[in-house]
Amino acid sequence: MLVSFSPSLLFTRYNSNYSTMESNFQGIVPASDAPTKRKRPTEAEHIPTAPKEPPAPEFLCQDCVKLDLSKAFSVEDTSNETTKMAFAPGRWGYFNAWAVDVGHRYRGTIITNCNLCQMLFNSRVDEGDTKLDGDGDWLRAVSFLEICGLVAYKPHRWISKDIPFLMLFSNKNYDLYENRKKVRHLIQQSGYAALQQLNQQQAIPFSPKVLSPVFDLGTFQNWFDYCNGNHKLLCRSSKSDLYGTHVIDCQDQSITQHEPGMPYVALSYVWGQPQAQKAVNDGKRLPAQLSLLIRDAIAVTQAMGFRYLWVDRYCIDQDTPTAKHEQIRQMDAIYSNAELTIIAAAGQDENYGLPGVGKNRPKTRMEAHIGDVAVVWAPKDPQAAIKSSKWSTRGWTFQEALLSRRRLVFTEQQAYFECNAMNVYESFDIPLDSLHIKDRSKSYEYLRRGVFGGNREAEFGRLNLEKQGPTEVFNRYLSNVEEYSARKLSFAEDSLNAFRGIAQQFWYGKHAIHNIWGMGYQTPPEERTSSFVHSLSWRHTSNCWDLSQSPQRRPQFPSWSWAGWEGEVQYEIIDSKQKSWFDNLIRAVSVENQIDSPTALEMIAPNPDATCIFPVVIFTAAVVPSKLISFNPNAASNKRWQIGKYKANLALSSGSVSESQFAEDIHDSHVWQCVCIGAALKVSFVMILKVDDGSDLWERAGIFAIDCYSHSLEKMMETREYKSFRVR
Known part of the structure; x- marks a missing residue:
C-alpha cells in the first residue's frame, strides 16, 4: 500500500553524518496542476554563444518563421483529380502528402538560438546516397502512428488521434513505406520533432511534451496509483514469505529485518568498485559514505512515500555463503514482493546517480511556436535507451527487472514506468484510460509491449503469462534465455544463480x-x-x-x-x-x-x-x-x-x-x-x-x-x- 505523499519529504534533512547529501535531494520536484508556475533551476548552456536560459519557443530565425506548418494538418490527396478525396487523419500517406522545398537551409548544422533550426538539423534521414541532391531538401510531415512501432495496427477509434512529425529528405519521393524500419530506428535512437495544434481541445495519446530537467514525481504518482487501483490481476503481489531478508530503513539509515506486510522498494543497478562490506545484522547503520546512486535512491524512496528500500549490497550478507545462497534462492520473491523496483539505467555504475534527482538531466528542452502550431522535440525512445545502457549488459539485472511487478527506470533523459499491464514515460502526455480496455485491467494488446521479459517474436500484447498457451510460454522461456545469455557476469559460477528466479517463475x-x-x-x-x-x-x-x-x-x-x-x-x-x-x-x-x-x-x-x-x-x-x-x-x-x-x-x-x-x-x-x-x-x-x-x-x-x-x-x-x- 502506498503511504500518503507529502511534499515535505522531498527536502528531508538528514542527521549530521548525512549532511553532505542534502544538495543531492533537492532536485525532485512534485508535479502540479500548473507546471508553468513551477520553479525550475537554471540549466547549464551547451552552446557558448547561446543565452543562459533556453530561447523562448516564439523565437524563430528569419527562415523558420516563413514555414506554414499548419497546412500539415489539413491536406487533400490530389493524386485522384476526379474525387479530390481528403485523407482522414492517421491513414497511411496523409501527412506524407505535405512537403515543402527548403533548399539547403538545414543541410549543415550551424550555431543558432532558433530551436526549430536545431530540431530540423537533427531530423535529417540519411538516404544512403553518395551525394546529396543539388536541388535542395524537402521538409515532410510523417505519420507518427505509421512509423513509431507503438501500435500493431490502428483501430478506427484511433484514426483522429495521430500526430505528424517532421523529417528532412533530399528526395521528395523518398519511399517511407519501404523504409519505415529505417526511419523508425532513427527516431527511436535520436528523437523527433512532433507537431501539435496549440488549440487542440482533445487530449491525444502519445502527444509529446517538453521535459523538465528534474524528475516529475507527480507524474509517477499518477502512474503508480493507476496501476495500484486498476491492475488487480496482472500487477498483484505474490506475497511470498521472505526468510532472513533485510531492508534499509531510510528514515533511520539503518539495516533492519523485514517483517511480513512491510511495504518496500527494491533497487536494480550496476555495482561500482568493490567496497568493504560487513556482515548484516539487525540495527546496523549504513556506512557514512554512500555512492551517489544509493543516496538518490533513498531520496526517491522517501519522496514516493515509502520508508524501506532493499539494496543487495547492504541487505545481503556478502561474506556468509549460506546466508547469501538463501537470499539468492528467494530472489524472485524479493523483487515480486516489492511495491516498485527503481532501475538505474543511466551511467556506468552506482557512482553516477539518478538523472533528474541528484543532478539535472542533460538539456533536452526544445520547443518552437509558429502561429497555432507548436513543434516539440521528443527525446530518444526510453526503451531504446534502456536496451543500450550499461545496466542492460549485466547478468544479475536481467532477472531483477523481469521479476518485478512495477519498474521505474531512470534513463539519461527521462523516467520510464513499466508494470505488468502497461508501459508509459515522461516525454508523452498520455491519458491512461485511452491506453486501456474498458475495465482498465490492462492496456490494449495491439500496443507495444514492455521492454522486460517478453517473447522477441511477439512485439505486442499477450501480457498475462497465465493466459498464454503452452507453446507461447515455452517460447517466452527461450526468449528469456536468449536475452540473458547476451549479458555479462563477473563470476562464471553465477551463470545459473542469476537466472534462477526467472526459471522458478x-x-x-x-x-x-x-x-x-x-x-x-x-x-x-x-x-x-x-x-x-x-x-x-x-x-x-x-x-x-x-x-x-x-x-x-x-x-x-x-x-x-x-x-x-x-x-x-x-x-x-x-x-x-x-x-x-x-x-x-x-x-x-x-x-x-x-x-x-x-x-x-x-x-x-x-x-x-x-x-x-x-x-x-x-x-x-x-x-x-x-x-x-x-x-x-x-x-x-x-x-x-x-x-x-x-x-x-x-x-x-x-x-x-x-x-x-x-x-x-x-x-x-x-x-x-x-x-x-x-x-x-x-x-x-x-x-x-x-x-x-x-x-x-x-x-x-x-x-x-x-x-x-x-x-x-x-x-x-x-x-x-x-x-x-x-x-x-
Missing part, C-alpha cells in the same frame, strides 16, 4: 516449464523430449575464431547447456499460440549423474531444488556422413557451408582456430561427429560433437542450422546410421 505457472541446467522442457511427459531437444538446438551468435566475442567455456556447467558458456545464444522461435513447430529427430533422451544408472527424461520427477544433478545427457540420433559436408572458402560468408545440396549456417563454439581448419578437421570421425537433432519448420539442426580426450564422453562444440525441412534432411541420408552419445 516458469516452474510454477499454469503451463509449467521445468529445466535441467537451465535447459527448459514442457511438463507433460509426451512433450518433454521434443521440447528438451528444442532447448538443445541453441546456437552461439559468434564463432570461436571471432576473437573479440568468441564464446568462452564455463567448465562448472555441462557443454550441452547454454549455461556452460559465456556468449549470446539464439533459438529458432516460431511465433505460435497453438502448437509447437519443432520436429524432434532424436530417438531417446536420458540423463545421468555418472554414479547411478541413466534416467529417461520422461521418468524424471521434476524438483526445483535438483535441476543440476545430471551433468551427462545421453541420446541416440542419426549421424550425418562427413562426405555430405562441404566448404567453399570463396563463397559469400553465408553460403560457404553446405550439407548435401542445402545451405548450412555454422555456429562453432570451440574446437578450431579457423573456419578452414575446421573444414579439414570435421572429416575425422574419431574426433568429430555430426548428429541430427531436430527442425523448426524449414530450419534443421545438426549438433557438432567433439570427443572429450581420454574418455568415452563427448562435448557439444557447435551446431549447423540447415535451410531445409526435417524430412528433406532425413531423405538426403539414404541409409541412416544411429549411434548413442554420452555428452557432458
